[in-house]
Amino acid sequence: MDSLGLFILLMLLCLQWTAAHAAEDTPWTYKGLVGQSEWSQYFPACGGTSQSPVDVMTTQTKYDPNLIPLTPLGYGQHGNNPFTLHNNGHTVVIELPDWMGIGGLPWLFTAAQMHLHWGSGGPSHGGSEHTINGLSADAELHVVHYNSELYPNMSTAMTKRDGLAVLGVLIVTGEETNPGFNNIINYLSRVRHADQKVFIPAFDIQSLLPQDLGRYYRYNGSLTTPPCYQSVIWSVFHERVQISKAQLLKMETLLYSTKSEEPERMLLQDNYRATQPLNHRVVFASFTAESGKELSSGEVTAIVIGVMCGCVGLAVIVRFIVKTIRFFKLLHHETVAVNSSTSSWDVLHNNRPAPMPRMKEPEKAKEKKQDLALNSTSAGERKDEPSASPQTEP
Incomplete structure (x- = not known):
């Protein structure tokens, strides 16, 4: 009886292990038979309560002064070893060397790989996984790290709640070409089909990141693809990175999700997951609303x-106002001056004396002659008066 019970227990464990690996090997897609809405049926963690991506509502974030700027470690020390570029049918992946890492987190995290997500409609049609206030970007870059301080490798760490740390970089389009992203986009034509790999020249990974690494949003979430393990410490940068429209077009149209031997080719597009509910999780911000x-x-x-x-x-x-005021002042002064120069007789004409009547010229002459005659007569009389007095004889 004990042997039979042990045998049954082993059979159950074997079946559970087989079912788990079968689920992990289940081919999934973003749309179709095993699309996003069916992921949780084959990958139970995809139906968890701490899934990613999320919509970051900036008015509901909480400032955390303990969130210090993130520090890339060894991102520029690529050496002479090339990187591996891989089309896995869901995205394009670049494997990163283990001397790269990220600082500014509670533990030391070692770089593992990075990959991209994009849409299909060109600029302003979405393609990013995370959104800010309901608005999506044109694409998104994820740089994946595992907790090398606590766990030996990526496979073990991805199943632990504090096992992974992912940097999320929102990508928008503009007119200028981004030389950093050309280190990837220029080689996409060599991995057009699923399962194709190629070596590419190593480059500075930090050239893909925004300049400001001190402003970001932090929350606990999951992988955005099956098996959707809820083991990721997310850091989504506030600052966007810009690429050109031509670069985005190549990203959206060069790759296939099908293998080269498959007769029907399917473009690798819209490889982003819809945002998931926060479910009472808090999104922290490393900066205040003012900053x-x-x-x-x-x-x-x-x-x-x-x-x-x-x-x-x-x-x-x-x-103009000053000149207008001066003009009217000058006009007023000139008016006053003109009024003051007018004769007072013109102003007070009623008080002006009446003119003397003119005498005719003959009358004046006659009057003058009479005056002369009178004067001469008076003078004669005064002259004759002494001779007329009587003389006295002795």
């Missing part, structure tokens, strides 16, 4: 130019 409003150099330049133009415009308006 999150810091602007890039281009935005600062635009603001400075705008302020300068505004100041010039304001100066022109003030100058």
Whole structure:
């Protein structure tokens, strides 16, 4: 009886192990028979309560002053050994050497690999896995590390709750080509089909990251692909990285999810998982809302130019107003001056004396002659008066 019970127990364990490995080997897709909605049926962890990616609502994040800037370790020390570029049918993967790692986390994490996620509709049509305030980017880069301080390898660490640390980099498109991403995109044509691998020249992995590594969002989540183990410490950078539209187009159209021997070719597109519920998880931020409003150099330049133009415009308006005021003041002074130069007789014409009537010229002459005659007569009389007095004889 004991032997029979032991035999049954071994059979059950064998069946469980076989079922687990069978599930891990189940081919899955983003759309189709074993698409995202069916992942949890074959991979139970995909139905967990701490799944990734998530939508980061910035107004609901919590500032954590203990989140220090992340420090890439050995990202630029690639040496002469090439990297391996691999199309696994779901994405394109670059295997990273074990001397690379990331600092700024509770434990030492060693780099394992990095891969990309993208869409199919070009710019502004989505393609990233994480979203910020409901808005997705055009693509997303994941740099995967495992906890080498606690676990011996990636396989063991990925099953532990604190086993992995992934950097999430949101990618947007613009006019300028990103030379860092050309180190990957220029070699995609050599791994067009699933299971193809190629060696590519090593390059500085930090050239793919944003310049500001101090502002990011932190939460506990999972792998975004089956088996969806909930073992990831996520750090999603606030700053976006820009690539050109041509680079995004190559990413979306060069690769196939099918093998080269398969007759029907299927483009490798829309390889991103939909956002998952937070389920009472908290997304922490390494920066406050005020510091999150810091602007890039281009935005600062635009603001400075705008302020300068505004100041010039304001100066022109003030100058115009001042000149207008001076003009009206001058016009007022000139009006007062003209009014003050007018004769008081014109202003007070009622008080002006009436003019004397003019005498005719003959009358004046006659009057003058009469005056002369009278004067001469008076003079004669005064002359004859002494001779007329009587003389006295002795």
